[in-house]
Amino acid sequence: MAVDQLSRAFVALADPTRRDIVARLSVRDATVGELAESYAMSMQAVSKHLKVLEEAGLVSRSRDAQRRPCHLEPQALDLMTSWIERYRRRAEERFSRLDAVLAAMDDTDADTTPASPGTKADEPRPTWAEKNEGAPS
Amino acid sequence: MAVDQLSRAFVALADPTRRDIVARLSVRDATVGELAESYAMSMQAVSKHLKVLEEAGLVSRSRDAQRRPCHLEPQALDLMTSWIERYRRRAEERFSRLDAVLAAMDDTDADTTPASPGTKADEPRPTWAEKNEGAPS
DNA sequence: GTTTTTCTCAACCAATCGGTTGAGAATGAA
DNA sequence: TTCATTCTCAACCGATTGGTTGAGAAAAAC
Numbered sequence: 001m002a003v004d005q006l007s008r009a010f011v012a013l014a015d016p017t018r019r020d021i022v023a024r025l026s027v028r029d030a031t032v033g034e035l036a037e038s039y040a041m042s043m044q045a046v047s048k049h050l051k052v053l054e055e056a057g058l059v060s061r062s063r064d065a066q067r068r069p070c071h072l073e074p075q076a077l078d079l080m081t082s083w084i085e086r087y088r089r090r091a092e093e094r095f096s097r098l099d100a101v102l103a104a105m106d107d108t109d110a111d112t113t114p115a116s117p118g119t120k121a122d123e124p125r126p127t128w129a130e131k132n133e134g135a136p137s
Numbered sequence: 138m139a140v141d142q143l144s145r146a147f148v149a150l151a152d153p154t155r156r157d158i159v160a161r162l163s164v165r166d167a168t169v170g171e172l173a174e175s176y177a178m179s180m181q182a183v184s185k186h187l188k189v190l191e192e193a194g195l196v197s198r199s200r201d202a203q204r205r206p207c208h209l210e211p212q213a214l215d216l217m218t219s220w221i222e223r224y225r226r227r228a229e230e231r232f233s234r235l236d237a238v239l240a241a242m243d244d245t246d247a248d249t250t251p252a253s254p255g256t257k258a259d260e261p262r263p264t265w266a267e268k269n270e271g272a273p274s
Numbered sequence: 275g276t277t278t279t280t281c282t283c284a285a286c287c288a289a290t291c292g293g294t295t296g297a298g299a300a301t302g303a304a
Numbered sequence: 305t306t307c308a309t310t311c312t313c314a315a316c317c318g319a320t321t322g323g324t325t326g327a328g329a330a331a332a333a334c
Contacts, residue, residue: 065301
């Protein structure tokens with residue numbers, strides 16, 4: 001559904017079964033069959049979960065005869081962490097002691113206040129993140 | 138759907154609009170109406186998105202007359218980061234130079250190899266993570 | 275009081291999700 | 305070739321999602 005990499009990654013980890021698969025693969029690679037033994041669902045269902053993880057870039061698969069060993073790809077996790085951390089850090093800075101000072105700066109610095117509270121944009125179109133960052137979403 | 142906090146958080150950030158809302162709230166609190174101006178959808182839709190974020194613990198809301206200012210809650214982001222980082226770190230350790238050594242240890246150490254490749258469990262029930270960690274999922 | 279502003283709730287809809295079953299592709303073994 | 309193993313694809317199903325519209329609650333302003 002969500003076309004972008006980041007959405008796919010978050011969607012992928014939103015399911016408990018898929019998070020459990022990621023946890024297992026962090027220890028060692030595994031085949032679809034091996035993974036499927038652990039869950040109360042068909043191998044087809046597990047295969048579907050792996051497809052979601054694969055399309056999110058979280059898992060890659062090689063070939064070993066009939067088997068399709070699954071391998072965790074940590075870089076995809078980095079992408080998520082860096083997105084989250086960016087905004088967490090930003091939010092926490094706001095609660096720091098410099099809060100009042102920064103707020104005062106906000107009122108005069110148009111770059112950090114792209115859409116000031118009173119200044120209502122007439123049109124919706126571009127996302128806030130698009131207007132203000134490189135590629136946050 | 139997913140009942141646990143972590144699932145809710147990942148579900149919440151899986152939607153691009155909701156990530157954009159989080160990005161905006163990381164800079165400053167905002168009301169539903171202010172947020173809704175930026176998106177090509179009704180205020181009701183934005184209100185629904187905020188409800189999802191709120192139930193995930195990512196956003197809290199106070200009261201100011203009719204207005205319901207939304208406030209980002211960074212701790213919920215921490216929860217996600219720490220889950221992701223745990224398994225990313227684990228996976229990356231596997232690719233380190235000690236890989237061969239650890240693999241050899243795995244074959245003898247039953248604690249780090251709870252379900253050895255050949256040892257097939259007869260029953261599915263508990264998740265892998267439940268059996269091997271505190272509360273990973 | 276009435277009206278305005280801000281927001282949520284309820285009902286609805288098409289699309290997607292997470293599971294199922296059944297068929298079959300791909301590979302290695304007999 | 306035939307058979308067994310491992311896995312994916314396709315079709316289907318009920319439940320959930322992300323949006324809509326319409327009605328109305330809550331608070332301040334008139």
